[in-house]
Structures are given as C-alpha cells and as structure tokens.
Amino acid sequence: MNAKLNELTARETAGLVARREISALEVAEACLSRIAAVEPLVGSFLRVDGEGARAMAADLDRRLAAGEEPGPLCGVPVALKDLLCVKGWEVTCGSKILKGFFSPYDATVVRKLRAAGAVFLGQTNMDEFAMGSSTENSGYQITRNPWDLDRVPGGSSGGSAAAVAAAEAPVALGSDTGGSIRQPAAFCGVAGMKPTYGRVSRYGLVAYASSLDQIGPFARDVGDVALLLEAISGHDPLDSTSAPIPVPAYRDSLGREIAGMKLGVPRQCFAAGLEEGVERAFRESLEIFRGLGAEIIEIDLPRIPHSVACYYIISTAEASSNLARFDGVQYGYRSPAGENLVEMYEATRRDGFGEEVKRRILLGTYVLSSGYYDAYYARALQARRLIKDDFDKAFERCECVLMPTSPTTAFEIGSRIADPLRMYLSDLFTIAVNLAGLPAISITGGFDASGLPVGIQVIAPPFEEEKIIRTASAFEAGAGFQDRKPVLSVPPAAAPGPS
Amino acid sequence: MNYETVIGLEVHVQLKTETKIFCSCPAGSGGEPNTRVCPVCLGLPGTLPVLNRRAVELALRAGAALNCGLSGFSKFDRKNYFYPDLPKAYQISQYHRPLNGAGWLEIPTAAGKKRIGVTRAHLEEDAGKLVHFEDGWSGVDYNRTGVPLLEIVSDPDLRRPREAYEYLKELRSVMRYIEVSDCDMEKGSFRCDANISLRPAGSRELGVKVEIKNLNSFKAVERALEYEEIRQRGLLERREPVFQETRLFNADLQQTISMRSKEEAHDYRYFPDPDLVPVVFPPERTGEIRGQLPELPLARLTRFREEYGLPDYDAGVLTAERSLADYYEEAAVAGAGYKSLSNWVMGELLGKLNEAGLTIEESPIPAGRLAGLLKLIEEGTISGKIAKRVFAEMFESGEEPARIVERRGLLQISDRGELEGIVETVITGHPGPAADFRGGKEAAIGFLVGQVMKATKGQANPKLVNQLLRARLS
Ligand SMILES: [Zn+2]
Numbered sequence: 001m002n003a004k005l006n007e008l009t010a011r012e013t014a015g016l017v018a019r020r021e022i023s024a025l026e027v028a029e030a031c032l033s034r035i036a037a038v039e040p041l042v043g044s045f046l047r048v049d050g051e052g053a054r055a056m057a058a059d060l061d062r063r064l065a066a067g068e069e070p071g072p073l074c075g076v077p078v079a080l081k082d083l084l085c086v087k088g089w090e091v092t093c094g095s096k097i098l099k100g101f102f103s104p105y106d107a108t109v110v111r112k113l114r115a116a117g118a119v120f121l122g123q124t125n126m127d128e129f130a131m132g133s134s135t136e137n138s139g140y141q142i143t144r145n146p147w148d149l150d151r152v153p154g155g156s157s158g159g160s161a162a163a164v165a166a167a168e169a170p171v172a173l174g175s176d177t178g179g180s181i182r183q184p185a186a187f188c189g190v191a192g193m194k195p196t197y198g199r200v201s202r203y204g205l206v207a208y209a210s211s212l213d214q215i216g217p218f219a220r221d222v223g224d225v226a227l228l229l230e231a232i233s234g235h236d237p238l239d240s241t242s243a244p245i246p247v248p249a250y251r252d253s254l255g256r257e258i259a260g261m262k263l264g265v266p267r268q269c270f271a272a273g274l275e276e277g278v279e280r281a282f283r284e285s286l287e288i289f290r291g292l293g294a295e296i297i298e299i300d301l302p303r304i305p306h307s308v309a310c311y312y313i314i315s316t317a318e319a320s321s322n323l324a325r326f327d328g329v330q331y332g333y334r335s336p337a338g339e340n341l342v343e344m345y346e347a348t349r350r351d352g353f354g355e356e357v358k359r360r361i362l363l364g365t366y367v368l369s370s371g372y373y374d375a376y377y378a379r380a381l382q383a384r385r386l387i388k389d390d391f392d393k394a395f396e397r398c399e400c401v402l403m404p405t406s407p408t409t410a411f412e413i414g415s416r417i418a419d420p421l422r423m424y425l426s427d428l429f430t431i432a433v434n435l436a437g438l439p440a441i442s443i444t445g446g447f448d449a450s451g452l453p454v455g456i457q458v459i460a461p462p463f464e465e466e467k468i469i470r471t472a473s474a475f476e477a478g479a480g481f482q483d484r485k486p487v488l489s490v491p492p493a494a495a496p497g498p499s
Numbered sequence: 500m501n502y503e504t505v506i507g508l509e510v511h512v513q514l515k516t517e518t519k520i521f522c523s524c525p526a527g528s529g530g531e532p533n534t535r536v537c538p539v540c541l542g543l544p545g546t547l548p549v550l551n552r553r554a555v556e557l558a559l560r561a562g563a564a565l566n567c568g569l570s571g572f573s574k575f576d577r578k579n580y581f582y583p584d585l586p587k588a589y590q591i592s593q594y595h596r597p598l599n600g601a602g603w604l605e606i607p608t609a610a611g612k613k614r615i616g617v618t619r620a621h622l623e624e625d626a627g628k629l630v631h632f633e634d635g636w637s638g639v640d641y642n643r644t645g646v647p648l649l650e651i652v653s654d655p656d657l658r659r660p661r662e663a664y665e666y667l668k669e670l671r672s673v674m675r676y677i678e679v680s681d682c683d684m685e686k687g688s689f690r691c692d693a694n695i696s697l698r699p700a701g702s703r704e705l706g707v708k709v710e711i712k713n714l715n716s717f718k719a720v721e722r723a724l725e726y727e728e729i730r731q732r733g734l735l736e737r738r739e740p741v742f743q744e745t746r747l748f749n750a751d752l753q754q755t756i757s758m759r760s761k762e763e764a765h766d767y768r769y770f771p772d773p774d775l776v777p778v779v780f781p782p783e784r785t786g787e788i789r790g791q792l793p794e795l796p797l798a799r800l801t802r803f804r805e806e807y808g809l810p811d812y813d814a815g816v817l818t819a820e821r822s823l824a825d826y827y828e829e830a831a832v833a834g835a836g837y838k839s840l841s842n843w844v845m846g847e848l849l850g851k852l853n854e855a856g857l858t859i860e861e862s863p864i865p866a867g868r869l870a871g872l873l874k875l876i877e878e879g880t881i882s883g884k885i886a887k888r889v890f891a892e893m894f895e896s897g898e899e900p901a902r903i904v905e906r907r908g909l910l911q912i913s914d915r916g917e918l919e920g921i922v923e924t925v926i927t928g929h930p931g932p933a934a935d936f937r938g939g940k941e942a943a944i945g946f947l948v949g950q951v952m953k954a955t956k957g958q959a960n961p962k963l964v965n966q967l968l969r970a971r972l973s
Binding site for chain 2: 093098104207211317
C-alpha cells in the first residue's frame with residue numbers, strides 16, 4: 001500500500017479513485033494511519049471516526065464498481081471542524097456544554113460533501129464556539145502547530161489547519177467569523193478561504209456571530225481550495241442569507257495569468273505593528289506579484305483601524321443571543337446543581353462554558369442592554385457600513401486587495417492566553433474582511449527567519465472568488481511555497497507499520 | 500375625585516397557516532407532545548429560520564383590515580429571555596420595524612361607533628407549553644413552538660371594561676371575517692393581556708399601569724378590568740400607591756392577584772435577527788391587499804340595518820360571523836321576508852344548530868330551503884305553527900319544505916265553508932267564552948281561536964278563523 005496516499009492533493013485523489021486506479025478505502029486508510037501516527041504530537045482531531053470513514057469509503061468503492069458516476073470529491077478524505085452538524089455525530093463546538101449533543105441532521109455543506117463523494121475522517125479541534133485565535137480555548141485539548149510543536153496553530157479552526165498541514169487530511173472545512181480560517185491557514189502554511197458572506201449555506205453551522213460566520217475550505221494548495229469551494233457553494237433554501245447566485249466553475253480560474261492585473265495594498269497595513277519577518281515576507285511577496293506582471297498600487301482603507309472595536313461589539317452581541325440556547329434544558333450538559341430552574345441555568349452555564357466564551361457573552365449582553373444599544377451596537381453597525389464603503393472605494397481602483405493575514409507568525413503556546421486584548425488586536429487584518437462580507441484567501445507568502453510560514457491575504461469584491469483563485473494560484477505557481485512542508489519527527493513506536 | 504379609566508389591550512392571534520412560521524412542521528394544535536417538531540423549531544444548534552410567506556400574507560391582510568400603515572419594509576428582531584418553553588432562549592418577533600404600523604378598529608358602543616387606535620400589528624413565533632407532572636418535574640411540549648402569531652397592540656383608547664369587551668368581540672369578528680385566524684380562545688388561538696390605569700378625570704398624564712394576564716374569555720377580561728378599576732380607585736382614594744406590576748386573573752375568585760411582589764425590570768435586548776432578511780414589498784401590494792378584503796363586520800352591520808330594515812340587535816347578531824351573514828343574505832335574496840327571516844335564523848335555526856352542536860356551515864337546512872319555508876307562511880299555504888313542525892322535519896331530513904307539507908297533508912285550511920262548520924261547533928261547545936266575548940271581553944277570542952286550531956290540528960288559517968269567529972259572534 002502506498003504510504004503517501006495521504007499526501008496527494010484532493011484533485012489527484014478524486015481522479016485516481018474515479019478511474020479506480022486506487023480505492024477510496026486505501027486513501028482513507030492512509031489518512032487514518034497518518035492520524036494515528038501524528039495525533040499524539042499535533043492533536044488536530046477531537047474525534048476520529050475511523051469506522052465511519054472506512055464504511056463511507058468502502059461504500060463509495062462499491063458504488064463506483066457498480067458503475068455509478070463519480071462525484072467531484074470522489075474518495076477525498078475531509079476533516080470537519082467540530083461545529084458542523086453531521087447526522088449521528090456528537091457535535092460539541094469544542095465546548096463542554098455541548099458534550100452529549102448528537103446531531104439528528106446534516107449541515108447543508110455536509111450533505112453536499114456526501115453527494116460529491118467525500119469521506120469524513122472526523123472532527124477537528126477549535127477554540128470553544130470559534131472564539132479565539134489559537135485553539136487554546138478548546139474545552140478539550142490544545143492543538144500544536146506542525147511547523148513548531150511549541151507554537152499554536154492559530155484559531156479558531158486550528159485543528160482543521162493543523163490536520164491539513166500535517167497531511168492527516170488533504171482538505172478540511174472550517175469556519176471564519178473574524179479570521180478563523182485565514183489566520184490558522186497562515187500559521188500552518190496552508191491555503192484557507194473565507195467565501196463571500198452568503199456564498200456557502202450556514203445551515204448546520206453552529207452559529208457564533210450569524211452576520212459574520214462563513215464556512216470555507218482548507219487545502220494544501222489553491223487548486224484544492226477551488227475544488228472544495230465549488231462543491232460547498234450555492235443557494236440553500238434553508239438559509240435565507242445564502243445568495244441565489246449561480247456557482248461558477250472555480251477550477252477554470254486556475255493556472256491563468258495575472259499580467260496587467262491591478263492589486264491594491266492598503267497603506268494602513270504597514271502602520272499596524274507588523275512583525276519584522278512578516279513585513280519582509282509580505283514585501284517580498286509583492287515583488288513576486290510584480291514579477292508575474294501584476295501592478296501593485298497603494299490604496300487607502302482609512303477606517304480599517306476601527307474594525308476590531310466594531311467586530312467585538314457586533315460579534316459578541318450576536319453571540320450572546322446565539323449561545324443563550326445552551327441552557328441545559330433540551331440537550332448537552334446540564335449541571336446537577338441547583339434547586340430550581342434559575343439555579344440550574346446558572347450552574348449549567350457557569351460550569352459548561354469556558355472563560356473566553358463567558359467573557360464574550362457578558363460583553364455582548366452589555367452592548368445590547370437598553371440604554372447602551374445606541375451607543376454600542378447601533379454605532380458599530382454604522383462603522384461596519386463605513387468599513388464596507390472603504391473597500392468599495394478601493395475596488396474602484398484595483399481588482400484585488402493584498403494584506404498580510406496576521407501581523408505575526410505562529411506564537412508560542414501559552415504566551416498570549418492571559419492577554420485577550422492583545423489576542424483580539426492580532427485579528428485586525430482578517431476582521432475587516434468579515435465586516436465587509438468579502439471573500440478572501442490566505443496563502444503562504446513566505447517564511448520568517450525561524451522558518452515559520454507567513455500568510456498573505458488576497459481579497460476580492462463580493463462573489464468574485466474567481467479573481468481570488470486566479471490571483472492566488474498564479475502566485476503559488478510563481479513562488480512555489482506550497483511545496484515546503486513541515487517535518488514531523490514521528491516517534492518510531494507510534495509510526496504506522498505496514499500491515 | 501372622579502377618575503378616568505385607561506385601558507389598552509395586547510391580543511395574540513394565531514394565524515391559520517398550514518405550516519409553522521419558520522419551518523415546515525404542521526401548525527395545528529393538540530396531538531401527542533413533541534410530534535410536530537423538527538430541528539428548526541426545536542432551536543437545535545446550527546438551524547436557521549426561513550420565513551413562511553403565507554404568514555406574511557395573512558398578517559398583511561389583517562393589517563389592511565385594521566387600517567394599518569404598511570411601510571413596505573419590515574424586519575425581524577430577537578427578543579431575548581430564558582424560559583424552558585423557548586428553545587432558542589429568544590423569540591423571533593418584530594420590534595423596530597413591524598409589518599403593520601399604526602391603524603384603527605371601529606367598535607360599536609352604546610354611544611355609537613368609536614374608533615380605537617391600533618399601535619402596531621406584528622408577526623412573531625409562538626412558544627411551547629410546559630406540562631407539570633405530579634412528581635414535581637415539568638416537561639416541555641414544543642408542538643406549538645413556531646406557530647405564527649400576530650400581536651395586535653391597541654392604543655390606550657378604551658375607557659370602560661365594557662369597551663374592552665366590545666373591542667375584543669369586534670377584533671375577533673374581523674379576524675374571522677378575513678379568514679386569518681380561527682380566534683378560538685379555548686384552543687389558544689386568540690389570547691389577550693390587558694393594561695389598565697386610572698387618572699384624575701381631565702388629566703392628560705397616564706397613571707401607573709397594571710398588566711393583567713391569564714384572561715381566558717372576553718367575559719374574564721371585562722370582569723378582571725372591573726375588579727382592577729375598583730381596586731385601583733380604592734388605592735388612589737386612600738392615597739396609597741398603585742404599583743406597576745403584572746397581575747393574574749383568578750376566575751374562581753373573580754379577582755386579580757399580584758404575580759410578582761416587585762416588578763422585575765425585563766430587558767429583552769432586542770436586536771435585528773441576523774438569520775433573516777428584511778421583508779420588502781412594493782407599495783402597490785398594499786392597495787392590492789386592501790382590494791381583496793371582504794366587507795367587514797361593522798360595515799355589513801350598517802348595511803343590514805339599512806338594506807333589510809333590521810333592528811340593531813338583529814343586524815349585530817347576524818353579522819358577527821361572516822358565514823351567518825352570508826347565510827342570511829342568501830335566504831333574503833331567495834325571497835324570504837327580512838324581519839321574519841331574521842327571527843327564524845336567530846331563533847329556530849341557531850337554537851337547533853346549537854342543540855345539535857353544528858355550525859352554520861354545517862346546517863342541514865340550506866338557506867334557499869329556509870327561504871322556501873318562509874314563503875309558504877307568507878303565502879298562507881301553512882301557518883306559523885305548522886311551519887315549526889315542518890322546520891323540525893327539514894332539520895332532520897334536509898327535505899324540501901313544500902314536499903313535507905304535501906306528504907304530511909299540512910296545507911293550511913283556508914276554505915271558508917269547511918271552517919265555518921268548525922267555528923259553529925266550537926261556539927256551541929264553549930258557550931261561556933263566547934258569552935264573555937260578546938260581553939266585551941276581547942281576550943276570550945284567543946281561547947276560541949285556539950280551540951278551532953286544536954280541532955284542525957293547527958292547519959286552519961288563524962287569520963281567517965279570527966275573522967269568522969268575530970263575524971259569527973258580533
Ligand atoms: Zn419545525
């Protein structure tokens with residue numbers, strides 16, 4: 001058996017399985033072996049469903065043998081962030097409060113992946129309810145960055161990013177509310193995309209901040225991002241905020257030139273305390289774009305510094321309401337303490353939620369309180385419109401905007417957990433994109449002095465994901481950073497022996 | 500000091516949709532607990548609401564009937580609070596931009612029509628129901644969760660408990676006319692909370708208001724308000740404070756009882772629901788919706804009074820339900836005399852239907868046949884008394900009145916010769932009353948008429964009998 005099947009791209013796997021040159025089961029086994037070998041080091045997964053993955057793969061092989069038309073993700077193993085509902089699976093959002101909640105239904109993206117022939121490996125770790133930038137806020141475990149096991153993988157979709165980086169899965173799904181796909185993609189040196197708000201159905205995504213949340217793909221290259229994006233996009237009658245806009249063939253945008261394309265770089269992104277290594281890599285990446293014939297112009301996003309404040313008002317307000325249903329009444333954790341209903345509520349939420357979640361619920365409750373609504377929430381909505389206006393103006397002058405994904409590379413585990421404000425500020429570049437509802441990808445734009453990946457973002461106007469894929473894939477072809485992989489020294493005892 | 504009572508009502512009307520407001524579960528009532536639920540109405544993690552178009556249409560129709568301003572732009576907000584019957588811990592409602600803005604409803608009062616302002620009429624989802632078990636535990640039945648509700652808030656324009664009663668009656672009548680709701684208080688499809696305060700007569704400032712809940716009938720609303728009026732007046736006269744609070748009406752005691760010792764300041768933290776998109780409709784829809792409204796009860800009442808010459812009372816009873824008014828008009832068009840038709844419908848027909856537990860739609864006697872029966876009376880073919888027998892039979896069999904009359908030989912005896920003989924026999928057989936009449940005792944004629952009717956088994960034409968008796972005794 002080829003031990004490297006887990007390292008194939010999703011496109012390669014789908015082609016080989018469809019042509020029945022390899023079986024879906026072999027691919028699944030390769031990923032499961034890799035997972036068994038590296039999980040003790042990385043900890044990407046909260047739950048691995050080996051049995052389920054083998055059954056899905058075997059079933060697919062049978063159907064292909066019987067002549068069934070192969071789907072676009074035929075035999076592609078996928079890791080799912082632990083906030084996507086999968087029928088029959090325990091879904092916890094990385095939180096103790098949802099322990100024991102088994103979803104009776106499939107999220108729309110899950111349904112689409114099934115239909116496309118994907119094989120589900122399991123659920124990846126995350127910051128509790130997607131609140132965090134390091135996956136350290138998980139109620140269950142931490143996840144380590146495959147590039148440096150002492151560092152965080154980013155968050156909140158840190159498990160998905162790490163799983164792809166560590167070759168445990170070729171692709172994964174995450175969710176992005178303020179950078180939760182792009183920032184971990186940047187830290188882990190993989191590609192991660194947040195689609196336009198409304199591009200992908202949110203039905204079955206456990207909400208953090210409904211007006212900002214969007215599901216998106218992780219992959220080791222832009223081609224696989226395009227493949228996965230195409231499979232999960234589209235209008236869904238079950239999500240009123242999903243857009244009735246046709247889904248283009250995103251893969252057609254791969255391998256196209258960007259000569260003559262105008263790419264905007266906001267002057268603000270250099271003034272925001274970029275780490276030296278990040279700034280250097282970002283400037284070098286601009287040179288690579290120039291080398292590909294793109295024109296780099298300076299643009300102005302004057303309101304972008306307001307993004308963080310605006311984001312933490314809107315997202316926490318929505319979260320305070322979205323997370324109110326976790327009250328111990330219907331499902332999940334219920335505290336045995338308490339003599340009456342109110343005491344049960346209080347004990348359940350006190351013991352079930354982690355500190356960061358409670359901090360954000362309190363903040364959100366405060367900003368929506370009568371007397372404060374206008375001062376905070378209503379003003380944040382105004383600021384949000386202004387930030388969107390900034391981007392609209394910028395896009396009159398350029399086709400895509402380039403920014404660093406994060407001002408830093410992956411930081412050390414435990415180094416920021418005590419300083420939430422500093423953690424919040426590090427999301428500046430990703431947050432503005434969510435507020436404006438825009439699509440954006442993070443790809444590896446270079447490496448810092450210690451060899452850690454530096455992410456760069458390509459941002460486009462709403463529903464113009466094709467421009468992003470074209471630009472990012474051209475960069476990839478020119479730079480080749482995606483070929484550099486983290487080296488995990490797997491202890492021999494844990495190494496998979498060929499059976 | 501004289502006090503003026505100020506009352507405002509909040510009415511929740513369940514809209515008659517096939518499915519719930521944000522999911523495709525059936526919207527009916529009753530049934531085994533938690534059999535009409537799905538992940539959406541259970542508020543399971545990850546689910547999203549999708550607005551039921553039909554609920555919006557019904558709500559807009561109700562708004563049009565209440566003369567509400569329609570802005571063409573409406574949004575949904577979340578009303579946040581914790582309670583086990585509320586699975587998301589927020590209710591999707593409308594706060595900032597209700598579907599229907601300010602309007603009014605005209606109600607009949609002793610002093611003529613009165614216009615009561617409607618503050619707003621907005622859409623929201625119903626909550627579930629708690630079921631309490633004997634062992635101290637409680638369960639939640641989510642069948643009702645997500646059934647569409649229209650909350651109709653009145654202005655504080657009502658001045659008497661009786662007016663509140665009339666308002667509710669009129670509102671229910673309108674909602675049923677336009678077929679947006681069954682408005683069945685027993686089944687919970689029509690619910691009312693009342694706000695009441697007192698202020699010195701002539702004052703423009705509102706007094707401290709009390710909210711009354713647990714009102715299970717229109718009568719209960721009136722009684723609770725009457726009780727509250729007296730209680731608050733007593734407090735004011737004794738110069739004791741009225742507390743702003745929620746009180747429950749206890750129907751057994753016929754009293755309101757304080758629900759909370761001190762008013763909890765509820766902060767529902769309303770904010771726009773990010774899971775739903777605004778409801779936008781073009782201005783011409785407004786005119787279209789108004790154009791499709793049927794004639795409303797108060798307009799119909801006025802027309803019944805004028806067109807059919809009916810007394811207020813009759814017109815009120817006949818137009819309270821659209822189906823009853825339709826029935827009356829169908830019979831009237833078929834040629835029945837208006838007033839006698841009104842008497843028959845309100846008396847015999849409603850009485851029988853009530854006894855049999857039937858609605859007017861289920862009446863075994865179609866309107867046309869009742870008109871036929873009444874024509875037989877007017878033409879003198881049968882007497883009123885016989886007509887009641889025919890009616891009873893029609894109610895059983897649904898048969899044509901003329902055929903019953905023929906089959907049973909119930910034709911009225913209007914043959915002078917035949918009746919003269921019977922009159923003669925009766926006078927001879929009852930010399931006392933005959934003499935009394937001759938002596939000027941007018942009432943005695945009634946007895947003699949009765950005897951003739953008896954002898955003819957009610958088939959004699961009473962008018963003719965009367966005539967013949969008088970001729971013979973004069
Ligand atoms: Zn439902």
